[in-house]
Each structure stands twice: as C-alpha cells, then as structure tokens.
C-alpha cells in the first residue's frame with residue numbers, strides 16, 4: 274500500500290475551521306478530530322482493551338523510550354495488544370525534558386518502520402518556552418534540517434509521516450517553519466511545544482501559533498497539536514483547524530489526584546460528589562476513591578479522565594456535524610478566565626472563521642446569539658448585502674414582523690423591483706424570502722431594538738430607492754438619514 278501525501282485525508286463536514294474528516298492509514302481509517310491516548314508501556318494505568326471500548330481507534334506511544342529501554346517490540350500492535358492504529362512520537366518530548374537524547378534520527382526512523390507503526394514522526398527539536406530567540410531559531414533550523422534529511426531515510430510508503438512545526442511563541446519563526454515544512458512531502462503536520470503554554474494557561478499564545486501555521490499548511494493535510502489534552506480548551510483548538518491530539522494528561526492528572534470534567538479540573542480532595550456517570554463514577558463515591566490505596570485510585574481516576582476526553586471528542590464531532598461549534602466555544606468561555614480571553618480572541622476573528630463555515634449544514638438544532646456577532650451571522654449579512662445589491666430594487670419596504678406583509682398593496686408585494694425586508698434583532702434586516710433559511714430560522718436571539726446604523730449598513734442602496742415602513746419610530750430615524758422615505762399606514 275502506497276500512501277501519498279495530500280491523498281490520505283478527506284474532509285466531510287465543517288464548522289468554523291473545525292472539520293470532521295478521515296485519514297487513511299494502512300490499518301484502516303481514522304475519523305477526526307481524534308485524540309491518541311498516550312500509552313506508557315512501563316506502567317499503563319488504563320487497559321488497552323478499555324481504551325478501545327471508550328471509542329479510541331488510535332493510540333500513541335513513545336518510540337524513543339521503547340528503543341532505549343531495549344524492549345523486544347516486534348510488531349507494535351501485538352506488543353501493545355492493540356489492533357487499532359498506532360502512532361509513535363520520537364524523542365522530542367524527552368529532549369525538551371532532559372536537554373538531549375541519545376539516538377540519531379536515522380535510528381528512530383528505522384525503528385518506527387521496523388515495529389510497523391501506522392503514523393510515525395521524524396526527530397524534531399522542540400522549542401518549548403524560551404526567552405532566547407536565538408535558541409528558538411536554532412530549534413527551527415534543526416527541525417527543518419531533520420525534516421529534509423528524513424525524506425532520504427524513510428523506506429516505507431505505507432507509514433504516514435508527521436512533519437513537525439516548531440518556533441514556540443516566536444510567531445515569525447513558527448510561520449517560517451510552517452512554510453518550509455509544508456513544502457515537503459509529509460502526510461500530517463504536527464505543531465510542537467504547546468505543553469508549557471498550556472500549563473501556564475497561555476491559550477492565546479497557542480491559538481496564535483495555530484492560526485499562523487494553518488495559513489501555510491495545505492488543507493489536504495491533517496494537523497496534530499502535540500501534547501494538548503485538557504477538554505475545556507480542545508474545542509477552541511479544533512475551531513481553528515486542529516484535527517489530532519495526543520494526551521498523556523489523563524494519566525498524569527490521575528497520578529496527581531486530579532479529576533477532569535469538561536469545564537475544569539478538580540482536586541479529588543475537594544470533591545464532595547462525582548459529577549459524572551462513567552463506569553468508575555457510577556460504582557464509586559468521592560470518599561471511596563479517596564480512601565483507596567494510591568495505585569488503585571490512580572487507575573480509576575485515569576479511566577474516568579480518559580472517558581471525559583472520549584466524551585469531549587464526541588461532543589466536538591457532533592457540534593461540527595450540526596454546525597454548532599461556536600456554541601460549544603460559548604459554552605466553555607466561563608470555565609477559566611484565560612478561556613474567556615480565548616473566546617474574545619476568537620470573537621475578534623469571527624470574520625476569518627466565518628469564511629470557513631459552510632453556508633448550510635446538515636442538521637442544526639438551535640443557534641443562540643447573545644448580542645455579539647457570531648460567525649454565521651457575519652457570513653449571512655454578507656450574503657444579504659450581495660442579494661440586495663444584485664437585485665437593484667426601486668422600493669424597499671421594511672417590516673417589523675413578517676405578518677405585516679399582508680397590509681402591503683398587491684402591486685408592491687409581487688413587484689420584482691420591490692424588496693421586502695423584515696427587522697431582526699440579530700441580523701438587522703432579512704429579506705422576506707430568506708427568513709426560513711439557515712441560519713436565520715435557527716437563530717434564537719433576544720428581542721432588541723433594531724440598530725439603525727446596522728440597518729443602513731446592510732441596505733447600502735441608491736438614493737433613488739423609496740424606503741417605506743409602517744413602524745413610526747423607524748420612520749423618523751430613517752428620515753434623519755435618508756431623503757426618500759415613506760410611512761405606510763397600518764390599516
């Protein structure tokens with residue numbers, strides 16, 4: 274099986290820049306967004322079988338540690354007793370932790386091919402959090418050199434290779450690295466070093482890193498954010514176009530007695546209840562967990578944490594399918610002050626996000642608007658503006674509700690040079706014929722007074738057009754701005 278870069282990823286649905294897709298691997302398809310639970314072969318807290326039951330089709334393990342600890346691996350799937358997709362990472366994380374590693378890129382690539390991984394990664398040099406731009410530049414140069422060298426070293430055509438992007442918080446370096454790596458034949462791209470920023474709650478830094486890399490990565494390649502596994506912030510990363518995650522956090526948090534929920538992480542000692550009904554929480558109370566020996570407690574907490582991540586991935590995929598990813602971001606914005614700032618950061622980029630949102634979506638339940646513009650609203654206003662300018666109407670009738678159409682004279686109602694628009698708290702003005710279409714019909718907004726400036730920006734039309742309305746207040750407001758206004762009688 275030969276797997277060509279740019280031919281293994283297929284996108285099926287979108288919401289904002291988030292996508293549901295599938296990646297072809299030699300072991301079958303992987304639906305994205307997906308998260309690889311990281312398997313620690315020395316001490317795995319959650320059985321691989323349980324990981325499978327929770328719906329994870331792919332796992333990740335560290336090839337460098339396997340190599341250095343001298344494991345007789347053979348086939349990695351048999352070794353892990355996991356018949357799904359196995360990804361490995363190189364020694365990059367260890368390099369970040371210990372400064373250097375004791376293996377060459379050639380050894381690591383050869384080893385990944387020998388143990389038959391489905392997704393492998395070259396040996397990159399992580400930037401991490403550093404005050405030295407000079408150092409950051411060196412990590413980017415080393416990563417790029419290895420990326421080029423790896424092309425010669427790979428022997429197998431059926432392994433998907435990840436081309437990492439480094440640069441840390443130096444966005445010009447991230448951009449430079451993304452541009453260079455995206456030019457090389459990799460199947461997947463990996464954005465490196467977010468872990469330290471995550472630990473410091475510096476979400477905006479990571480969002481900036483994603484945004485700038487995504488500008489240069491072809492849409493035909495999935496993007497992996499290395500080492501990001503907190504559920505509350507995952508939807509934000511997905512909304513900017515991250516398709517893959519890996520996480521050891523479920524186990525690391527468990528070792529530290531931390532209990533994940535979709536909104537926040539609790540310390541077990543503070544919990545009077547377990548606000549979850551996974552297999553673990555169904556069978557145990559918080560007190561019972563606390564009184565267990567650590568080893569047993571860790572295992573159970575890890576299983577709970579992983580099930581929260583599994584649920585979160587499902588929730589994200591469902592939101593993309595239903596076109597409501599924005600609502601999930603809104604939902605999460607109060608989870609943490611830095612997530613609130615991340616939401617505001619996204620709000621400022623709503624126009625950019627709107628560009629990637631589809632103009633229709635398979636199944637939408639309810640979109641809620643809270644006074645600020647959500648991307649779907651921005652996108653739809655653009656469509657209204659285009660519609661109005663193409664129609665070149667001679668008369669524009671503004672109604673405050675759609676029932677008022679009944680009081681219009683027939684020669685206005687059916688005249689193709691008369692445009693009838695209805696006031697809307699969220700969209701400003703909506704052409705009568707667009708009231709039942711997505712996303713107007715699906716948007717529940719609070720009744721607010723129409724904003725005359727917003728209205729006039731939508732109906733940017735010729736002076737010669739007669740604007741008519743029954744609404745007294747609107748009539749006088751329009752009179753102040755436009756010449757050709759008529760008040761219709763409501764009888």
Ligand SMILES: [Zn+2]
Pocket residue numbers: 549550551552553554555577580
């Ligand atoms: Zn639970």
